[in-house]
Amino acid sequence: xxxxxFGSAAIWQYESLKSRVQTYFEEARADWLDKIRPQKRGDFRxxxxxxxxxxxxxxxTVTGIIAANVFVFCLWRLPGMRRIMFTYFTSDxxxxxxxxxxxxxxxxxxxxxxxxxxxxxxxxxSSSIVSLLGSEQFIAVYLSAGVIxxxxxxxxxxxxxxxxxxxxx
Numbered sequence: 001x002x003x004x005x006f007g008s009a010a011i012w013q014y015e016s017l018k019s020r021v022q023t024y025f026e027e028a029r030a031d032w033l034d035k036i037r038p039q040k041r042g043d044f045r046x047x048x049x050x051x052x053x054x055x056x057x058x059x060x061t062v063t064g065i066i067a068a069n070v071f072v073f074c075l076w077r078l079p080g081m082r083r084i085m086f087t088y089f090t091s092d093x094x095x096x097x098x099x100x101x102x103x104x105x106x107x108x109x110x111x112x113x114x115x116x117x118x119x120x121x122x123x124x125x126s127s128s129i130v131s132l133l134g135s136e137q138f139i140a141v142y143l144s145a146g147v148i149x150x151x152x153x154x155x156x157x158x159x160x161x162x163x164x165x166x167x168x169x
Contacts, residue, residue, distance in 0.1 A: 006137070009137050012136045013137065016136065061139065062130075066119045068107050069107050073110075089108040091105040091167065093163060103143065106149075108167040
């Protein structure tokens with residue numbers, strides 16, 4: 001999984017750089033169109049754009065991860081989703097589904113405090129680590145760390161013969 005994550009991140013990084021270069025040259029040719037285009041309307045949309053543009057690249061990257069974690073947290077609160085959540089969003093070495101929960105449990109938190117603390121820490125170092133690695137490599141590190149930590153949890157559970165489900169990375 002880790003090799004695939006970093007290989008995909010390298011391809012994504014290349015394509016992103018290629019797209020940025022192409023966009024730069026296209027924008028240089030189309031600058032004159034900006035003067036005749038109508039401005040977008042809507043105060044809320046404008047405020048969201050101002051907020052989004054004020055974020056660093058790291059904060060923008062982590063915003064997607066935080067949104068995924070909040071979405072999964074909300075799914076835990078729906079009674080009809082409990083069976084699916086326990087099957088795919090908790091890691092348990094005695095479960096029939098072993099591989100997908102290794103990744104999906106990375107986004108799973110049952111406690112609001114646990115999720116808030118993890119997301120705060122992630123937000124706090126996101127700018128520096130993304131500026132060091134790039135957003136693509138950071139996401140590969142995040143996903144790989146989640147899968148590896150779940151694997152280590154599987155090994156520890158097998159060694160101690162404690163087969164209760166767990167969630168989180």
